[in-house]
Amino acid sequence: MASVEELKKATGYKSVDDHVTSGMVVGLGTGSTAYYAVERLGQKLASGELTDIVAIPTSIRTKEQAESLSIPLVSLDTHPVLDVAIDGADEVDGALNLVKGRGGALLREKMVEVSAKKFVVIVDDTKLVPGLGISGAMPVEVTPFCVDFTVARLLKLESIAGCTAKVRDDGGKPYVTDNDNYIVDLYFTEPIADAVKAGEEISSLVGVVEHGLFLGMTSEVIVAGADGVKPPPLPPSTRRSRSSTAGDDARTCAAPYEGPRMTAAPAPTWMARSSAPPHWAGTPDAASRATAASAAVATASSVPGAASFTATPAMAASVALGSGVPAAAAAVVTYAPAGGAAGPAGVSSLRTATGGCVRLRGLAPATTYAVRVVGLGGEPLGAGRFVTAAAADAPAGAGAPPPAGGDGVPAAAAEAAAAATAAAPPAPLTELSRLEFRVGVIRSVAVHPDADGLYVEEVDVGEAAPRTIVSGLVAYQPAEALDGRRVVVVANLKPRVMRGIASAGMLLCASDGDKGVVEPLSPPDGAAVGDLVTFNGHASAPVAPGNRASKAFDRVVGGLRTNDEGVAVYEAPGGDAPPVPFAVGGGVVVSPSKLIGTVS
Protein backbone atom coordinates (compact mmCIF):
# COMPACT_ATOMS: atom_id res chain seq x y z
CA MET A 1 0.00 0.00 0.00
CA ALA A 2 1.38 3.38 -0.96
CA SER A 3 2.29 5.81 1.82
CA VAL A 4 0.68 9.25 1.94
CA GLU A 5 3.98 10.71 0.78
CA GLU A 6 4.01 8.39 -2.23
CA LEU A 7 0.46 9.43 -3.06
CA LYS A 8 1.40 13.09 -2.88
CA LYS A 9 4.31 12.49 -5.16
CA ALA A 10 2.21 10.50 -7.61
CA THR A 11 -0.47 13.17 -7.89
CA GLY A 12 2.09 15.98 -8.06
CA TYR A 13 4.02 14.31 -10.84
CA LYS A 14 0.90 13.39 -12.77
CA SER A 15 -0.36 16.96 -12.71
CA VAL A 16 2.75 18.18 -14.49
CA ASP A 17 2.90 15.22 -16.85
CA ASP A 18 -0.71 15.74 -17.91
CA HIS A 19 -1.16 19.47 -17.85
CA VAL A 20 2.13 21.25 -18.52
CA THR A 21 3.56 21.63 -22.00
CA SER A 22 6.44 23.70 -23.29
CA GLY A 23 5.87 27.43 -23.56
CA MET A 24 3.37 27.64 -20.70
CA VAL A 25 3.05 30.10 -17.85
CA VAL A 26 2.57 27.88 -14.80
CA GLY A 27 1.32 28.74 -11.32
CA LEU A 28 3.17 26.85 -8.61
CA GLY A 29 1.18 26.06 -5.48
CA THR A 30 2.35 25.72 -1.92
CA GLY A 31 2.40 22.75 0.42
CA SER A 32 3.66 19.23 0.69
CA THR A 33 1.72 18.01 -2.36
CA ALA A 34 2.47 20.99 -4.59
CA TYR A 35 6.12 20.43 -3.65
CA TYR A 36 6.14 17.37 -5.90
CA ALA A 37 4.61 19.22 -8.83
CA VAL A 38 7.38 21.81 -8.54
CA GLU A 39 9.95 19.03 -8.28
CA ARG A 40 8.60 17.36 -11.42
CA LEU A 41 8.60 20.62 -13.33
CA GLY A 42 12.24 21.17 -12.34
CA GLN A 43 13.13 17.66 -13.49
CA LYS A 44 11.46 18.10 -16.86
CA LEU A 45 13.10 21.45 -17.45
CA ALA A 46 16.50 20.05 -16.50
CA SER A 47 16.10 17.10 -18.84
CA GLY A 48 14.94 19.34 -21.69
CA GLU A 49 11.60 17.53 -21.93
CA LEU A 50 9.96 20.88 -21.20
CA THR A 51 11.29 24.18 -22.49
CA ASP A 52 10.31 27.82 -22.50
CA ILE A 53 8.38 27.59 -19.23
CA VAL A 54 7.96 30.48 -16.84
CA ALA A 55 6.34 30.04 -13.46
CA ILE A 56 4.73 32.13 -10.75
CA PRO A 57 5.21 30.83 -7.19
CA THR A 58 2.50 31.28 -4.58
CA SER A 59 4.80 31.63 -1.56
CA ILE A 60 8.32 32.42 -0.56
CA ARG A 61 9.03 28.76 0.16
CA THR A 62 7.80 27.66 -3.26
CA LYS A 63 9.84 30.47 -4.81
CA GLU A 64 12.93 29.15 -3.03
CA GLN A 65 12.24 25.59 -4.15
CA ALA A 66 11.69 26.72 -7.74
CA GLU A 67 14.87 28.79 -7.68
CA SER A 68 16.83 25.81 -6.38
CA LEU A 69 15.59 23.88 -9.42
CA SER A 70 16.40 26.74 -11.82
CA ILE A 71 12.75 27.18 -12.83
CA PRO A 72 12.46 30.65 -14.44
CA LEU A 73 10.14 32.80 -12.36
CA VAL A 74 7.96 35.75 -13.31
CA SER A 75 5.10 37.57 -11.61
CA LEU A 76 1.47 38.45 -12.21
CA ASP A 77 2.60 41.98 -12.97
CA THR A 78 4.21 40.83 -16.20
CA HIS A 79 2.14 37.66 -16.78
CA PRO A 80 -1.43 38.36 -15.64
CA VAL A 81 -2.87 35.24 -17.29
CA LEU A 82 -1.47 31.79 -16.59
CA ASP A 83 -2.00 28.69 -18.68
CA VAL A 84 -2.29 26.41 -15.71
CA ALA A 85 -1.91 26.57 -11.94
CA ILE A 86 -1.31 23.45 -9.86
CA ASP A 87 -1.83 23.32 -6.11
CA GLY A 88 -2.86 21.15 -3.22
CA ALA A 89 -5.88 21.76 -1.04
CA ASP A 90 -7.01 21.09 2.49
CA GLU A 91 -10.55 20.09 1.57
CA VAL A 92 -12.35 19.29 -1.69
CA ASP A 93 -16.13 18.97 -1.68
CA GLY A 94 -18.39 17.25 -4.17
CA ALA A 95 -18.72 20.42 -6.26
CA LEU A 96 -14.92 20.78 -6.39
CA ASN A 97 -14.96 23.78 -4.06
CA LEU A 98 -11.97 23.98 -1.76
CA VAL A 99 -10.69 25.04 1.58
CA LYS A 100 -7.09 26.16 1.27
CA GLY A 101 -4.60 28.02 3.36
CA ARG A 102 -3.76 25.75 6.23
CA GLY A 103 -0.24 26.18 4.90
CA GLY A 104 -0.68 29.94 5.20
CA ALA A 105 -0.30 30.87 1.54
CA LEU A 106 -3.93 31.43 0.62
CA LEU A 107 -3.70 35.04 -0.57
CA ARG A 108 -0.98 34.52 -3.15
CA GLU A 109 -2.49 31.16 -4.05
CA LYS A 110 -5.86 32.72 -4.78
CA MET A 111 -4.36 35.62 -6.72
CA VAL A 112 -2.40 33.26 -8.92
CA GLU A 113 -4.98 30.51 -9.28
CA VAL A 114 -7.87 32.77 -10.12
CA SER A 115 -5.73 34.11 -12.97
CA ALA A 116 -5.09 30.71 -14.51
CA LYS A 117 -6.97 29.36 -17.49
CA LYS A 118 -6.88 25.98 -15.81
CA PHE A 119 -6.58 25.26 -12.09
CA VAL A 120 -5.59 21.68 -11.33
CA VAL A 121 -5.93 20.56 -7.72
CA ILE A 122 -3.83 17.68 -6.44
CA VAL A 123 -4.81 15.84 -3.29
CA ASP A 124 -4.75 12.48 -1.65
CA ASP A 125 -8.16 11.08 -0.95
CA THR A 126 -8.18 12.06 2.71
CA LYS A 127 -8.93 15.60 1.50
CA LEU A 128 -12.32 14.70 -0.03
CA VAL A 129 -15.10 15.93 2.22
CA PRO A 130 -18.88 15.93 2.02
CA GLY A 131 -18.99 19.60 3.07
CA LEU A 132 -16.47 22.39 3.53
CA GLY A 133 -15.10 23.31 6.92
CA ILE A 134 -15.37 19.98 8.70
CA SER A 135 -11.90 18.54 8.69
CA GLY A 136 -10.05 21.44 10.31
CA ALA A 137 -9.45 25.15 10.06
CA MET A 138 -10.89 27.44 7.42
CA PRO A 139 -8.18 30.13 7.36
CA VAL A 140 -8.79 33.85 6.90
CA GLU A 141 -5.89 36.21 6.25
CA VAL A 142 -6.32 39.49 8.13
CA THR A 143 -4.35 42.64 8.75
CA PRO A 144 -2.41 42.60 12.03
CA PHE A 145 -3.92 45.97 12.96
CA CYS A 146 -6.49 45.37 15.72
CA VAL A 147 -6.80 41.68 14.99
CA ASP A 148 -9.11 41.08 17.94
CA PHE A 149 -11.52 43.62 16.51
CA THR A 150 -11.57 41.71 13.23
CA VAL A 151 -12.03 38.39 15.02
CA ALA A 152 -14.98 39.81 16.92
CA ARG A 153 -16.58 41.00 13.71
CA LEU A 154 -15.98 37.66 12.00
CA LEU A 155 -17.74 35.88 14.83
CA LYS A 156 -20.81 38.05 14.34
CA LEU A 157 -21.32 37.01 10.72
CA GLU A 158 -24.59 35.20 10.19
CA SER A 159 -23.28 32.78 7.57
CA ILE A 160 -20.63 31.36 9.87
CA ALA A 161 -22.53 31.62 13.14
CA GLY A 162 -21.37 29.12 15.72
CA CYS A 163 -17.80 28.80 14.52
CA THR A 164 -14.87 29.48 16.78
CA ALA A 165 -11.86 31.57 15.80
CA LYS A 166 -8.21 31.44 16.76
CA VAL A 167 -5.39 33.67 15.65
CA ARG A 168 -2.80 31.22 14.29
CA ASP A 169 0.11 30.85 16.63
CA ASP A 170 3.77 30.47 15.75
CA GLY A 171 5.78 29.67 18.86
CA GLY A 172 3.94 32.03 21.16
CA LYS A 173 3.61 34.83 18.58
CA PRO A 174 1.04 35.27 15.84
CA TYR A 175 1.94 33.44 12.65
CA VAL A 176 2.92 36.00 10.00
CA THR A 177 2.18 35.32 6.33
CA ASP A 178 4.43 36.14 3.38
CA ASN A 179 2.39 39.32 3.09
CA ASP A 180 3.04 40.35 6.71
CA ASN A 181 -0.51 39.57 7.73
CA TYR A 182 -1.99 37.27 10.36
CA ILE A 183 -4.19 34.21 9.90
CA VAL A 184 -7.42 33.69 11.81
CA ASP A 185 -8.42 30.02 11.72
CA LEU A 186 -12.15 29.40 11.86
CA TYR A 187 -13.35 26.05 13.20
CA PHE A 188 -16.76 24.59 12.47
CA THR A 189 -18.66 21.71 13.96
CA GLU A 190 -20.91 21.34 10.90
CA PRO A 191 -20.10 21.87 7.23
CA ILE A 192 -20.46 25.51 6.17
CA ALA A 193 -24.06 25.67 5.01
CA ASP A 194 -23.66 28.34 2.35
CA ALA A 195 -20.01 28.73 1.42
CA VAL A 196 -20.72 31.41 -1.21
CA LYS A 197 -22.49 33.57 1.33
CA ALA A 198 -19.82 32.88 3.93
CA GLY A 199 -17.14 33.94 1.48
CA GLU A 200 -19.00 37.11 0.61
CA GLU A 201 -19.66 38.08 4.20
CA ILE A 202 -16.11 37.41 5.29
CA SER A 203 -14.72 39.38 2.33
CA SER A 204 -16.95 42.32 3.11
CA LEU A 205 -15.24 42.97 6.45
CA VAL A 206 -12.67 45.72 6.52
CA GLY A 207 -9.50 44.16 7.88
CA VAL A 208 -10.02 40.87 6.08
CA VAL A 209 -7.52 40.41 3.31
CA GLU A 210 -8.73 37.07 1.89
CA HIS A 211 -10.34 33.82 2.97
CA GLY A 212 -9.55 30.21 2.28
CA LEU A 213 -12.77 29.30 0.47
CA PHE A 214 -11.81 28.72 -3.16
CA LEU A 215 -15.20 28.49 -4.82
CA GLY A 216 -15.90 27.78 -8.47
CA MET A 217 -12.22 27.98 -9.33
CA THR A 218 -11.24 24.35 -9.80
CA SER A 219 -10.93 22.91 -13.28
CA GLU A 220 -9.92 19.43 -12.33
CA VAL A 221 -8.94 17.46 -9.26
CA ILE A 222 -6.41 14.67 -9.40
CA VAL A 223 -7.00 12.41 -6.43
CA ALA A 224 -4.52 9.82 -5.31
CA GLY A 225 -5.63 6.87 -3.26
CA ALA A 226 -3.57 3.97 -1.98
CA ASP A 227 -3.57 1.02 -4.39
CA GLY A 228 -5.50 3.13 -6.80
CA VAL A 229 -8.70 2.60 -4.84
CA LYS A 230 -9.34 3.20 -1.23
CA PRO A 231 -12.57 4.19 0.43
CA PRO A 232 -11.63 7.36 2.25
CA PRO A 233 -12.30 7.81 5.92
CA LEU A 234 -15.47 9.85 5.68
CA PRO A 235 -18.28 9.66 8.20
CA PRO A 236 -20.57 6.71 7.42
CA SER A 237 -23.52 9.03 6.90
CA THR A 238 -21.84 10.70 3.97
CA ARG A 239 -21.08 9.56 0.50
CA ARG A 240 -17.86 7.65 0.47
CA SER A 241 -15.36 8.89 -1.93
CA ARG A 242 -13.31 6.78 -4.12
CA SER A 243 -10.06 7.74 -5.56
CA SER A 244 -9.15 8.29 -9.03
CA THR A 245 -5.45 8.05 -8.93
CA ALA A 246 -2.27 9.50 -10.05
CA GLY A 247 0.76 7.47 -10.65
CA ASP A 248 3.28 6.60 -13.21
CA ASP A 249 1.81 3.18 -13.54
CA ALA A 250 -1.16 3.33 -15.85
CA ARG A 251 -2.59 0.23 -14.25
CA THR A 252 -2.72 2.00 -10.96
CA CYS A 253 -4.59 4.84 -12.60
CA ALA A 254 -7.14 2.48 -13.91
CA ALA A 255 -7.82 0.29 -11.00
CA PRO A 256 -11.43 0.44 -9.87
CA TYR A 257 -14.54 0.49 -11.97
CA GLU A 258 -15.80 -2.96 -11.26
CA GLY A 259 -18.99 -2.08 -9.53
CA PRO A 260 -20.75 0.18 -7.17
CA ARG A 261 -18.49 -0.53 -4.22
CA MET A 262 -14.91 0.42 -4.74
CA THR A 263 -12.47 -2.22 -3.81
CA ALA A 264 -9.00 -2.76 -5.05
CA ALA A 265 -9.19 -4.48 -8.36
CA PRO A 266 -6.79 -5.55 -11.03
CA ALA A 267 -6.32 -3.22 -13.92
CA PRO A 268 -8.85 -3.61 -16.69
CA THR A 269 -7.18 -4.90 -19.78
CA TRP A 270 -7.98 -1.77 -21.73
CA MET A 271 -5.68 0.26 -19.61
CA ALA A 272 -2.90 -2.01 -20.69
CA ARG A 273 -3.90 -1.14 -24.24
CA SER A 274 -5.23 -4.48 -25.16
CA SER A 275 -7.26 -4.63 -28.33
CA ALA A 276 -10.23 -5.84 -26.35
CA PRO A 277 -12.79 -3.25 -25.35
CA PRO A 278 -13.69 -3.03 -21.69
CA HIS A 279 -16.16 -5.62 -20.63
CA TRP A 280 -18.64 -2.95 -19.66
CA ALA A 281 -18.64 -1.17 -22.99
CA GLY A 282 -21.86 -2.54 -24.32
CA THR A 283 -23.97 -2.26 -27.40
CA PRO A 284 -26.34 0.51 -28.45
CA ASP A 285 -29.34 0.82 -26.22
CA ALA A 286 -32.41 2.30 -27.82
CA ALA A 287 -34.21 2.76 -24.54
CA SER A 288 -34.36 6.51 -24.82
CA ARG A 289 -34.54 9.09 -27.56
CA ALA A 290 -31.19 10.46 -26.53
CA THR A 291 -29.66 7.02 -26.70
CA ALA A 292 -30.97 6.40 -30.15
CA ALA A 293 -29.93 9.81 -31.37
CA SER A 294 -26.43 9.45 -30.07
CA ALA A 295 -25.89 6.02 -31.51
CA ALA A 296 -24.59 7.55 -34.71
CA VAL A 297 -21.42 8.59 -32.95
CA ALA A 298 -21.41 6.79 -29.68
CA THR A 299 -21.88 3.34 -28.36
CA ALA A 300 -24.11 3.56 -25.37
CA SER A 301 -24.04 0.84 -22.82
CA SER A 302 -26.57 -1.18 -21.00
CA VAL A 303 -24.09 -1.26 -18.14
CA PRO A 304 -24.85 1.71 -15.88
CA GLY A 305 -22.22 4.36 -15.91
CA ALA A 306 -20.20 2.94 -18.78
CA ALA A 307 -19.89 3.43 -22.49
CA SER A 308 -17.48 3.67 -25.33
CA PHE A 309 -17.42 6.04 -28.27
CA THR A 310 -15.25 7.13 -31.12
CA ALA A 311 -14.15 10.76 -31.04
CA THR A 312 -14.95 12.87 -34.09
CA PRO A 313 -12.50 15.56 -35.21
CA ALA A 314 -14.71 18.34 -33.91
CA MET A 315 -15.45 16.66 -30.66
CA ALA A 316 -15.16 18.48 -27.42
CA ALA A 317 -17.23 15.67 -26.06
CA SER A 318 -19.88 15.88 -23.47
CA VAL A 319 -20.98 12.71 -21.85
CA ALA A 320 -24.64 12.71 -21.02
CA LEU A 321 -25.10 10.87 -17.80
CA GLY A 322 -28.78 10.32 -18.38
CA SER A 323 -31.80 11.01 -16.28
CA GLY A 324 -31.80 10.79 -12.54
CA VAL A 325 -28.36 12.35 -12.19
CA PRO A 326 -28.34 15.39 -9.93
CA ALA A 327 -27.40 18.54 -11.80
CA ALA A 328 -24.35 19.19 -9.68
CA ALA A 329 -23.36 15.61 -8.91
CA ALA A 330 -19.71 15.00 -8.29
CA ALA A 331 -18.48 12.43 -10.72
CA VAL A 332 -15.30 10.49 -11.05
CA VAL A 333 -14.65 10.14 -14.74
CA THR A 334 -12.16 7.82 -16.33
CA TYR A 335 -11.61 7.63 -20.02
CA ALA A 336 -8.93 6.04 -22.08
CA PRO A 337 -8.37 4.71 -25.57
CA ALA A 338 -10.12 1.39 -25.76
CA GLY A 339 -8.28 -0.26 -28.54
CA GLY A 340 -4.60 0.43 -28.28
CA ALA A 341 -4.75 3.64 -30.28
CA ALA A 342 -2.44 6.52 -29.55
CA GLY A 343 -3.66 8.87 -26.87
CA PRO A 344 -3.54 9.33 -23.17
CA ALA A 345 -2.94 6.23 -21.15
CA GLY A 346 -5.96 7.03 -19.07
CA VAL A 347 -7.38 10.11 -17.49
CA SER A 348 -9.10 9.89 -14.18
CA SER A 349 -10.49 12.95 -12.54
CA LEU A 350 -13.10 14.28 -10.21
CA ARG A 351 -15.60 16.56 -11.93
CA THR A 352 -18.95 18.08 -11.36
CA ALA A 353 -21.71 16.91 -13.63
CA THR A 354 -23.30 20.10 -14.88
CA GLY A 355 -26.83 19.70 -16.15
CA GLY A 356 -26.32 15.97 -16.22
CA CYS A 357 -23.28 16.21 -18.44
CA VAL A 358 -19.63 15.63 -17.86
CA ARG A 359 -17.38 17.16 -20.42
CA LEU A 360 -14.36 15.25 -21.68
CA ARG A 361 -11.47 17.07 -23.20
CA GLY A 362 -8.24 16.38 -25.02
CA LEU A 363 -9.67 13.60 -27.12
CA ALA A 364 -7.72 12.29 -30.07
CA PRO A 365 -9.89 12.16 -33.21
CA ALA A 366 -10.84 8.77 -34.59
CA THR A 367 -9.91 7.14 -31.31
CA THR A 368 -12.35 4.91 -29.52
CA TYR A 369 -12.59 5.73 -25.86
CA ALA A 370 -13.89 3.73 -23.00
CA VAL A 371 -15.59 5.87 -20.40
CA ARG A 372 -16.65 5.11 -16.88
CA VAL A 373 -18.50 7.58 -14.69
CA VAL A 374 -19.19 6.97 -11.03
CA GLY A 375 -20.27 9.03 -8.06
CA LEU A 376 -18.15 9.63 -5.01
CA GLY A 377 -19.42 6.44 -3.46
CA GLY A 378 -18.38 4.46 -6.50
CA GLU A 379 -21.97 4.14 -7.66
CA PRO A 380 -22.41 4.30 -11.44
CA LEU A 381 -24.09 7.50 -12.51
CA GLY A 382 -26.71 7.26 -15.17
CA ALA A 383 -28.94 4.68 -13.59
CA GLY A 384 -28.85 2.41 -16.57
CA ARG A 385 -29.58 5.14 -19.08
CA PHE A 386 -26.06 6.30 -19.56
CA VAL A 387 -25.28 7.41 -23.07
CA THR A 388 -22.50 9.29 -24.69
CA ALA A 389 -23.21 12.10 -27.04
CA ALA A 390 -20.86 14.04 -29.23
CA ALA A 391 -22.02 17.40 -28.05
CA ALA A 392 -19.58 19.24 -30.24
CA ASP A 393 -18.72 22.63 -28.87
CA ALA A 394 -21.77 23.12 -26.73
CA PRO A 395 -20.68 24.10 -23.26
CA ALA A 396 -22.09 21.57 -20.88
CA GLY A 397 -24.95 23.01 -18.93
CA ALA A 398 -25.00 26.22 -20.89
CA GLY A 399 -28.65 25.66 -21.54
CA ALA A 400 -28.46 26.24 -25.24
CA PRO A 401 -28.53 23.25 -27.55
CA PRO A 402 -25.61 22.90 -29.92
CA PRO A 403 -26.10 23.75 -33.56
CA ALA A 404 -27.57 20.74 -35.32
CA GLY A 405 -25.06 19.28 -37.65
CA GLY A 406 -22.64 22.13 -37.09
CA ASP A 407 -18.89 21.70 -37.33
CA GLY A 408 -19.24 18.45 -39.16
CA VAL A 409 -20.96 16.81 -36.22
CA PRO A 410 -23.79 14.53 -37.24
CA ALA A 411 -27.21 16.00 -36.65
CA ALA A 412 -28.04 12.97 -34.55
CA ALA A 413 -25.26 13.88 -32.18
CA ALA A 414 -26.44 17.44 -31.91
CA GLU A 415 -29.92 16.12 -31.28
CA ALA A 416 -28.59 13.86 -28.58
CA ALA A 417 -26.77 16.71 -26.97
CA ALA A 418 -29.88 18.84 -27.17
CA ALA A 419 -31.80 16.08 -25.45
CA ALA A 420 -29.10 15.85 -22.85
CA THR A 421 -29.12 19.56 -22.14
CA ALA A 422 -32.86 20.08 -22.38
CA ALA A 423 -33.24 19.47 -18.70
CA ALA A 424 -30.24 21.61 -17.84
CA PRO A 425 -30.70 23.81 -14.81
CA PRO A 426 -30.40 27.59 -15.01
CA ALA A 427 -26.87 28.83 -15.62
CA PRO A 428 -24.82 28.81 -12.43
CA LEU A 429 -23.96 31.85 -10.37
CA THR A 430 -20.36 32.83 -10.94
CA GLU A 431 -18.18 35.81 -10.10
CA LEU A 432 -19.21 37.29 -13.42
CA SER A 433 -22.87 36.94 -12.43
CA ARG A 434 -22.41 39.58 -9.76
CA LEU A 435 -21.33 42.28 -12.14
CA GLU A 436 -23.60 44.78 -13.81
CA PHE A 437 -22.39 45.64 -17.32
CA ARG A 438 -24.80 48.13 -18.86
CA VAL A 439 -25.08 49.84 -22.19
CA GLY A 440 -24.62 53.59 -21.81
CA VAL A 441 -24.12 56.71 -23.84
CA ILE A 442 -21.68 59.51 -22.99
CA ARG A 443 -23.63 62.77 -22.71
CA SER A 444 -20.68 65.05 -22.00
CA VAL A 445 -16.89 64.94 -21.59
CA ALA A 446 -14.47 67.35 -19.95
CA VAL A 447 -10.89 67.11 -18.80
CA HIS A 448 -10.70 66.70 -15.02
CA PRO A 449 -10.01 70.11 -13.43
CA ASP A 450 -7.22 68.65 -11.28
CA ALA A 451 -5.78 65.87 -13.45
CA ASP A 452 -4.66 66.33 -17.02
CA GLY A 453 -4.83 62.61 -17.80
CA LEU A 454 -8.43 62.11 -16.68
CA TYR A 455 -11.76 62.83 -18.30
CA VAL A 456 -14.93 63.44 -16.34
CA GLU A 457 -17.85 62.04 -18.31
CA GLU A 458 -21.58 62.17 -17.71
CA VAL A 459 -22.85 58.79 -18.82
CA ASP A 460 -26.49 57.85 -19.27
CA VAL A 461 -27.07 54.20 -18.33
CA GLY A 462 -30.84 54.40 -18.44
CA GLU A 463 -31.28 55.79 -14.92
CA ALA A 464 -33.08 58.94 -13.79
CA ALA A 465 -29.89 60.96 -14.11
CA PRO A 466 -26.56 60.35 -15.84
CA ARG A 467 -23.66 59.07 -13.77
CA THR A 468 -20.36 60.83 -13.37
CA ILE A 469 -17.54 58.55 -14.43
CA VAL A 470 -13.84 59.45 -14.35
CA SER A 471 -11.61 57.67 -16.86
CA GLY A 472 -7.92 57.85 -17.69
CA LEU A 473 -8.49 58.18 -21.41
CA VAL A 474 -7.02 61.57 -22.23
CA ALA A 475 -3.85 60.02 -23.63
CA TYR A 476 -5.81 57.69 -25.88
CA GLN A 477 -8.99 59.39 -27.10
CA PRO A 478 -9.84 63.00 -27.98
CA ALA A 479 -12.86 64.29 -26.10
CA GLU A 480 -14.84 64.67 -29.32
CA ALA A 481 -14.42 60.96 -30.06
CA LEU A 482 -16.09 60.17 -26.77
CA ASP A 483 -18.88 62.72 -26.70
CA GLY A 484 -22.11 60.99 -27.69
CA ARG A 485 -20.43 57.62 -27.96
CA ARG A 486 -22.27 54.43 -26.95
CA VAL A 487 -20.27 52.47 -24.41
CA VAL A 488 -20.42 49.61 -21.92
CA VAL A 489 -20.22 50.59 -18.26
CA VAL A 490 -19.45 48.46 -15.23
CA ALA A 491 -22.23 49.94 -13.16
CA ASN A 492 -21.99 48.37 -9.72
CA LEU A 493 -18.39 48.92 -8.71
CA LYS A 494 -17.74 50.67 -5.44
CA PRO A 495 -17.61 54.40 -6.28
CA ARG A 496 -14.04 55.74 -6.27
CA VAL A 497 -13.00 59.28 -5.61
CA MET A 498 -10.48 60.27 -8.25
CA ARG A 499 -8.76 63.54 -7.56
CA GLY A 500 -11.75 64.82 -5.66
CA ILE A 501 -14.49 63.62 -8.02
CA ALA A 502 -16.49 60.47 -7.24
CA SER A 503 -16.55 58.08 -10.17
CA ALA A 504 -19.66 55.89 -10.21
CA GLY A 505 -18.58 53.26 -12.69
CA MET A 506 -16.03 52.31 -15.28
CA LEU A 507 -16.07 52.52 -19.07
CA LEU A 508 -14.95 49.16 -20.37
CA CYS A 509 -12.14 49.58 -22.87
CA ALA A 510 -10.12 47.31 -25.09
CA SER A 511 -6.36 47.79 -24.99
CA ASP A 512 -3.77 46.62 -27.41
CA GLY A 513 -0.73 46.76 -25.18
CA ASP A 514 1.76 46.52 -28.05
CA LYS A 515 0.46 49.53 -29.95
CA GLY A 516 -0.59 51.55 -26.94
CA VAL A 517 -4.14 51.86 -28.27
CA VAL A 518 -7.06 52.04 -25.85
CA GLU A 519 -10.68 52.50 -26.91
CA PRO A 520 -14.08 52.05 -25.29
CA LEU A 521 -15.99 48.92 -26.20
CA SER A 522 -19.08 49.42 -28.37
CA PRO A 523 -22.43 47.71 -27.88
CA PRO A 524 -24.28 46.42 -30.97
CA ASP A 525 -26.86 48.58 -32.74
CA GLY A 526 -29.73 46.53 -31.35
CA ALA A 527 -28.83 47.36 -27.74
CA ALA A 528 -30.67 50.17 -25.97
CA VAL A 529 -29.21 52.44 -23.33
CA GLY A 530 -29.61 50.71 -19.97
CA ASP A 531 -29.62 47.18 -21.39
CA LEU A 532 -27.78 44.61 -19.30
CA VAL A 533 -24.95 42.66 -20.94
CA THR A 534 -25.20 38.92 -20.34
CA PHE A 535 -22.88 35.93 -20.70
CA ASN A 536 -23.97 32.50 -21.80
CA GLY A 537 -23.39 29.97 -19.03
CA HIS A 538 -23.34 32.60 -16.29
CA ALA A 539 -26.50 33.61 -14.45
CA SER A 540 -27.12 37.33 -14.40
CA ALA A 541 -27.52 38.44 -10.79
CA PRO A 542 -25.69 41.74 -10.23
CA VAL A 543 -25.06 42.63 -6.61
CA ALA A 544 -25.64 46.10 -5.20
CA PRO A 545 -22.93 48.66 -6.00
CA GLY A 546 -20.04 48.27 -3.57
CA ASN A 547 -17.08 46.28 -2.46
CA ARG A 548 -18.46 42.88 -3.37
CA ALA A 549 -18.84 43.89 -6.98
CA SER A 550 -15.41 45.51 -7.03
CA LYS A 551 -13.85 42.35 -5.68
CA ALA A 552 -15.75 40.25 -8.21
CA PHE A 553 -14.46 42.52 -10.95
CA ASP A 554 -10.90 42.09 -9.70
CA ARG A 555 -11.38 38.36 -9.94
CA VAL A 556 -12.78 38.27 -13.47
CA VAL A 557 -10.84 41.05 -15.14
CA GLY A 558 -7.97 38.70 -16.00
CA GLY A 559 -10.41 36.69 -18.12
CA LEU A 560 -11.80 39.66 -20.08
CA ARG A 561 -10.31 40.21 -23.52
CA THR A 562 -11.11 40.75 -27.15
CA ASN A 563 -10.76 37.80 -29.49
CA ASP A 564 -9.27 37.66 -32.98
CA GLU A 565 -12.35 39.38 -34.40
CA GLY A 566 -12.32 42.13 -31.82
CA VAL A 567 -15.33 40.66 -29.97
CA ALA A 568 -15.26 41.17 -26.21
CA VAL A 569 -15.27 37.81 -24.44
CA TYR A 570 -14.88 36.36 -20.99
CA GLU A 571 -12.79 33.27 -20.51
CA ALA A 572 -13.18 31.72 -17.09
CA PRO A 573 -10.04 30.57 -15.29
CA GLY A 574 -9.50 26.89 -15.84
CA GLY A 575 -9.99 26.87 -19.58
CA ASP A 576 -12.68 24.18 -19.37
CA ALA A 577 -15.36 26.40 -20.82
CA PRO A 578 -14.97 28.17 -24.14
CA PRO A 579 -14.79 31.99 -24.07
CA VAL A 580 -18.24 33.57 -23.99
CA PRO A 581 -18.99 36.85 -25.76
CA PHE A 582 -20.54 39.90 -24.11
CA ALA A 583 -24.10 39.59 -25.42
CA VAL A 584 -26.72 42.33 -25.50
CA GLY A 585 -29.52 43.52 -27.78
CA GLY A 586 -29.26 40.48 -30.02
CA GLY A 587 -25.58 41.08 -30.80
CA VAL A 588 -22.16 41.19 -29.21
CA VAL A 589 -19.97 43.90 -27.77
CA VAL A 590 -16.88 44.73 -29.83
CA SER A 591 -13.78 46.83 -30.02
CA PRO A 592 -14.67 49.13 -32.95
CA SER A 593 -11.10 48.99 -34.30
CA LYS A 594 -10.97 45.23 -33.78
CA LEU A 595 -8.21 45.55 -31.22
CA ILE A 596 -6.95 42.21 -30.02
CA GLY A 597 -6.01 42.58 -26.41
CA THR A 598 -7.24 42.96 -22.89
CA VAL A 599 -10.47 44.46 -21.63
CA SER A 600 -10.59 46.53 -18.47
Ligand SMILES: O=C(CO)[C@H](O)[C@H](O)COP(=O)(O)O
Ligand atom coordinates in the same frame (compact mmCIF):
# COMPACT_ATOMS: atom_id res chain seq x y z
O1 LIG B 1 -3.44 25.80 0.83
C1 LIG B 1 -2.33 25.39 1.01
C2 LIG B 1 -1.24 26.24 1.53
O2 LIG B 1 -1.70 27.52 1.83
C3 LIG B 1 -2.01 23.99 0.69
O3 LIG B 1 -2.25 23.78 -0.66
C4 LIG B 1 -2.86 23.10 1.51
O4 LIG B 1 -2.63 23.41 2.86
C5 LIG B 1 -2.54 21.64 1.23
O5 LIG B 1 -1.25 21.37 1.64
P1 LIG B 1 -0.65 19.91 1.63
O6 LIG B 1 -0.53 19.51 0.21
O7 LIG B 1 0.68 20.06 2.34
O8 LIG B 1 -1.59 19.03 2.41
